[in-house]
Amino acid sequence: MTVPAVVPADVEQQVAPGSVGSVATAQLTGSTFGAAVSDLRRGWEQRSLWGHLGWQDIRQRYRRSFLGPIWISLTMAVTAIALGTLYAGLFDNDLATQLPHVLVGFIVWGFISGCINEGAEVFTSNVGLITHLPAPLSVHIYRLVWRQTLFFAHNLVVYVVMLFIFHQDLKWTGLAVIPAFLLLALNGAWAALLLGIVATRFRDFVPIAQSVVQLAFFLTPIVWIYDELARSPNPAIAERAKLAEFNPFLHFLEIVRAPLLGQDQQLRHWIVVLAITVVGWALTMVVLRRYRARVSYWV
């Protein structure tokens, strides 16, 4: 069968110059931390790509609608007004306290739940791109977090409008909201990356993540006000409410919400968030190092 004129593959290999092995790799590969870091770095360099795609995702969702992305803000406003009014009545709270609380809670929660829910499907929903283009995995993560940031920004418009109606006693320490949001985004990124890798291998994690997020919504003081319940004269209620301290989402919510509502900030929330950031990224880097190259096989 083999024709003599054809060079067999192994002979061809011997002909190849030996110097090749020492050539610096353009793209670090394999299960090394270098390759994992390189993935994150090269993804970041492709800002124009994921920046564009993130915008496109937003416009896509509201394409051909008359109001377009204004719907994001409008939906948030309607939700905040309806639930703010409802819970102000149920908890017997002042509307001027309850509504801003619910609004900012929803805005922050929208970002958190978006990162987690969409993070679980971040690779499986991009099968085409992953199996056709050799882009770093992190491109999909940056795109997701950027898209969620744009949603957040749209919702912030509602917050600004709210400030005119329910004046908040903002202080200069409120600027802490900027590093707080950066921390939130940093955590959204590792959560999406870690969950994305795990859920690509074990598809059960998609519904698991969704149900955990749904449950966490109720366990996190988004509509209910933690301080009020924790100071409740009824010890049974106060005890229960304090269990929220074990809920990691509480701390993320508080570091962003407190500055926006001009409330006093508490160091313990920042410490917990910083600790979660470090531990989360460390864990994610270990998983990324080990399984980064497997994702294109698994999708």
Added chain:
Amino acid sequence: MSQTMQQVSIDTRGACVDFPIFDARSRSLKKTVMGLVGGNIASNSKVPIIEALRNIDVHLEHGARVGLVGHNGAGKSTLLRLLSGIYEPTRGSAVINGRVAPVFDLGVGMDPEVSGLENIIVRGLFLGMTRKEMEARVDDIADFTELGDFLRMPLRTYSTGMRVRLALGVVTSIDPEILLLDEGIGAVDSAFLDKSKKRLKELVERSGLLVFASHSDAFLRDLCDTAIWMEHGQIKAHGDLEDVLKAYKGDDYRTPDKTSRERGSAEA
């Protein structure tokens, strides 16, 4: 992406691509967790594996023009994905130097809801170009596609042929260091095909390194000088294009002259 100064090359050694096939059950947590609890059950812990590529040794340098031949399922597309870096080898090594532009599916990365012009930019970004570079090329691409005002319409209003025109226009406008082409580019009318062939040739001349999988001898002869014959996920032969074609085609092999004459009469 600053490897422009570096020598373009692809070097794989004993590279293997093994696909684990998780069926619905073994992909779920249940199996893994229960497997841990219940001890080792051989049938449980084994995930069936498809060896898509085995012991691939390829060394390609600047100027290589490699055709990829082989039957369906022989591993041509998988090899292109290995060479592009999409699949990192499960065993062995693959070192890729240079900016890779893989063109496997003309439609990937295209968004039916946005205009043709926007798709030109996005597709270019996906192929590793910058926004500025693409904006400079938009007019040239628009001319080539002959789509005119249609470029402002959303892509979903396009016919299949129009989409191919757009995609070919973008793909042939880039400056790749490593160009990887999969077959199936050519579902356009014949007049346009000639035009795109010319552009495709220019693209190949611009690119530092080409690997092109195709079933068309004529196309392979147009673009390549060497070839790799894939069979059952292994390289069966690697060498001069005509020699590889001769070995691969066996009795069906036709000399270049005869093929082109036949092609000429078929077109007439």
